[in-house]
Amino acid sequence: MEKITVKFPDGSSSTFSKNTTLFQIVKSIDDDSGKDYIAGKVNEKLVDMSFPLLEDANLEFITPDSEMGLDIIRHSASHVMAQAVKKLYKGVKITIGPTIDNGFYYDFDYEENFSPQDIAGIESKMQEIIDQNIPITRRELPREEAIEIFKNQVETYKVELLEEISDEFVSVYIQDDFMDLCRGPHLPSTGKIKAFRLTSLAGAYWRGDEKNKMLQRIYGTAFSDTKTLEDYLQRLEDAKRRDHRKLGKSLDLFSIHEDAGAGLVIYHPKGAMLRSILEDFEKKEHLKRGYQLVRGPHLLKLDLWEKSGHFENYRENMYFTEIEGQKYGIKPMNCLAHMLVYKSRIRSYRELPQRYFELGTVHRHEKSGVLHGLLRVREFTQDDAHILCTPDQLEQEIKGVIDFIEDVMKIFKFEYEMELSTRPEKSIGDDSVWEKATSILRQVMDKNRIPYIIKEGEGAFYGPKIDVKLKDALDRKWQCATIQCDFVLPERFDLTFINSNGTKERPVMLHRVILGAMERFIGVLIEHYGGAFPTWLAPVQAIVLTVTDRNMGFAEEVYNQLIGSLLRIEKDFRNEKLGLKIREAQLQKIPYMLIIGDREVNDGVISARVRSGEKLKSMKINEFISLVQEESQNRG
């Protein structure tokens, strides 16, 4: 019989007869690791355990607890879920069921809507299928034959998918009477699923297109064992405690009122303070980098929005009003006024680039279903700037903005991902101009070796963009910083500058934000710090606590001296026990608690307790003031 040589990751190798499967190899080799193998990687290609080796190969086995192993488990779990749903609900059609970060889902088309009660039933049916330990087998067959089979099963979505595949042969996976179109690999049998949970129910459009039918999506997750599943669910619970909506309430930062309107944020004193700190920070950082402050109105005449293309391309997101027969649009962006600043007189190339900065409040009509705490609102303030520069300056200006973003993200210790978005369907301007703008963005990213992913067709209507995405407590991504390269609006508004030859030339405009929107950034920031802001950001930096009523006089002096030094201080002189006051200050996540008892009054000092629980040695008030000021300066 023909022999083949198999090499293992540890460098060893063995010979087997041709057609030996991975199963047989595992059995034959003396493996005392006690590990369960669920799939393999043959020459870097993932395969099932039943895969027969036909030639010499490098072979690696996949364990259930590895990243790839988990992916396979989850994929098989989604098949088991689909099988369970088909068994329970006659006439249900299956569509697609991929794995996602931390889990999987499957989309179903069924006349009646699933309810949360159905989920329990589906879970127990899945458990039955798992307990039966049904073998999962792969079959390759001609595409036409697969189409026939799925047609007979009235799985019209599968037929639709198959009709778009150009391959002559396709693979399907079969467990019992259930068959699904799938590349694989899969677990050898359903019993290998040791821990799973269905997590939620949602609607989802077929192929993600809102023109298509809405399907029913069931989300789930699976792990290699019960312990890791429970750890994961626990981590989710913990993350929910960092939710900015929860902390916004308990730390008394902001509220959103049904009476006032959805998506409209009302800042309470501490939230307003936090925002003000960020705004001061922003102004300084922009002035340091050669930006100038400008300011535009909230209403601009409709004609101007028509000229810019906003009316045509952005109308459904805008609010309109009418004053004395004149139509106005409420600004959803700040660029128009900034262009009018530029256009207010003739510009020379000598004064470019012009960098106009504004904490610009905008209103956008976001669809009701997308509103989300501070992260998606209808009125928000952007740290917006428009840079008007010569085409020659464009690259260095883009680089300048990227550096700015990196500097700021480092200060907050944010990790982020970058994306480059290209021309969308609904847009203005010539292809050549879009091509130019897109390639320069790409060029700057590549030149500076900044990793990014490309999002086709997701640019702004006037130009391509680079976005920075930050994650919330539940790892959902939110766009914050963005840089948008625009050759189109300068053209539409006939912006010019006089070049060194004395002739008129067209400037380029960069639209950019660094934090993005104050609301969204604050939302992400709250979750990032879990509400325990560093001293420089904390709306309340310290709280003065008395031990008994006797100490109030000196405590009041301390308090006054501290607020006099512009520290952000609260006081709690209530007739309560110290332990209670400390507990409440701790729950409010205040960085320092200053305790004033008889000892402190006698010595004219304060005793500070840090949020961490650490007790500092007693110090004079001035020492404490310097300590906080220094810490704030270092952004600690």
Next chain:
RNA sequence: GCCCAUGUAGCUCAGUUGGCAGAGCACGUCCUUGGUAAGGACGAGGUCAGCAGUUCGAUCCUGCUCAUGGGCUCCA
């Protein structure tokens, strides 16, 4: 906007298969003056999201509206 769920005191949540609405925390008064995460007693607090309908009677059943949560689509 679409799918599913939810909406009870300031907050977190019980509850009534249709018959006067409950707890803890917070709040107020009093007692207590206590040294690093919850001292005690008493008290006040509700159009059970809103509007309509069914019913002798609706917080509960039905419909619509608004809002919130998880997704989809869309965006900072």
